[in-house]
Each structure stands twice: as C-alpha cells, then as structure tokens.
Amino acid sequence: MTEQPDPLIHQPIRLKIMSALKALPERDLLEFVRLKTLSGATEGNLGAHISSLEQAGYIEVQKDFHHNRPRTRAKLTRAGRRAFEDYVAFLRGIIGET
C-alpha cells in the first residue's frame, strides 16, 4: 500500500473520472459527454483533467467519427487501474479496513 494518496487521483473531478472508468468492463470506453455528466465537470475543466490523467498514462483517449460526428472516448489503462486500486487500498487503510 502507498503511504501518500496519489496526487493525480486525489482530486474530486479526477477521482470521479477514474471511478466512472473503473466501473466499466476492462476494454469498454466511455464517451466524453457521459463522462462530463457523471463527473459533474464543465467541458473545459473535464478536458484539462483528462489530459493530466492521459499524460500520466492512467487513461487512454480515442478520437474518431461516429455517425459523421466527432466522438471522444476514454478508458482506463492497466497502469491506471492499478493506481486506482492502490488509491482505494490507501483510503481503506486509513479507515481501518484491509
């Protein structure tokens, strides 16, 4: 278990982004629009947080066209999944759960 919370995940919006992506089956992607609703972030804010997580290698962003409309989707990487699990274990350690 880590001794400090991962500063990249330990931020309310990024925590919600990671939690939402973690709830999906491993290979599934979540659309930017739905991620915005689920995280409660504004569009610009969400973009900035997604970039931070992508640069850290925690999420992978895919851009394509769907029904002639641009679509941005994201999914957790293996490293992101592991980092999130470590973060949850850290929190559980603090409240005395193992």
Add this chain to the structure above:
Amino acid sequence: MSLTPAEAQIALNDIEKTENRTAASQHGRTSAPYLIMWGIIWAIGYAVTAAAPHLSWMWATLIIGGIVGSVILSMLQARAMERQGNYGWRYFGSFGALAIFLAALMSIVRPLDYGQVSAIFPLVVGIFYSLIGIWTKGWRMLPLGLAIIGLTTFGYFVLPEQFLYWMAAVGGGGLILGGLWMRTA
C-alpha cells in the same frame, strides 16, 4: 499530504456513488433498445391476438424475430464498444433457458384458458427484469419489472374481457416507455 479517516470515508463514498451511477447508466443505455423492440413485439402480438384470435400463431414468428433481433443488437453493441468477445450466445442461452422454463411450467400448471397463458409470460418477464435490476445495479429495471407484474395482475383480474388489449397497450406500451426511460439513464 495526510488524510483523516472522515476524509477517506468521504472519498470512498464518492467512489462508490460514481461507480454505481456509471453502472446504472451503462446498463440502462444497453438495455433500452431491447425493451423498445420487445415492447413493439408485445403490442403487435397481443393486439393481433385480441382482434383476430385465429392469427395467434403469429406469436411464434414474433418471438423468433425478437430473439434474432436481440442477437443482432448484442452484436452491434459489442462492435460499437469494441469488445473482443461475442455476447450473442448469452442471449441465446437466456432465451433458451426462459423457453425451457416456460415449457416446463406450462406442462405442470396446465393453464385452463388463453388468458392464463397470456398472463404467465409477462409475469415471468417481470420477475426476470426485477432480478436483473437487483443484481446488476441497473435499478430502473426493478420498478419496470414490478410494474409489468402489477399491471398484468391488475388487467387479468379487473379487466378480463379486455385483457389482451390491456396487455397490448400497457404491456407493450409500458416496455416501450421503459426503454425510452432507460435511454435517459
């Protein structure tokens, strides 16, 4: 950076809330097209059976069409999500198990009239949806399943003469509205 147990608990609650919301939303959007398609099948089947009982054989065609449609939908959804696995067999398996169960139930219970046969199918579908709602965090399926059970029972006892029309409007229409509701999840 240090966290108090209270702050850690708040973060854990936030995680759980977001995970549940995501799972419910995902489930709702996945199930919506199936509900709409089966709603249309129910509405046509019951309306045709009520208006022209000699055409009740049409149910077999509608059900086979629904099963094929469900498999196609699952394949389209798998492709859209870029999943590697093929989930079509789950639908074949689910409908197969349901068909075997209903055949066994019919042979044991031996319903006396067409109204009873017509009521048993939606009751089984209702409990099926309720259980999906309870076990998959797709909570909207629970009230939908209970509504199907409640409305079927109401129609069977209170409106026996109009039962098939009732099932066409309320059963079929209810599933279609349920599907549209799921799309907003």
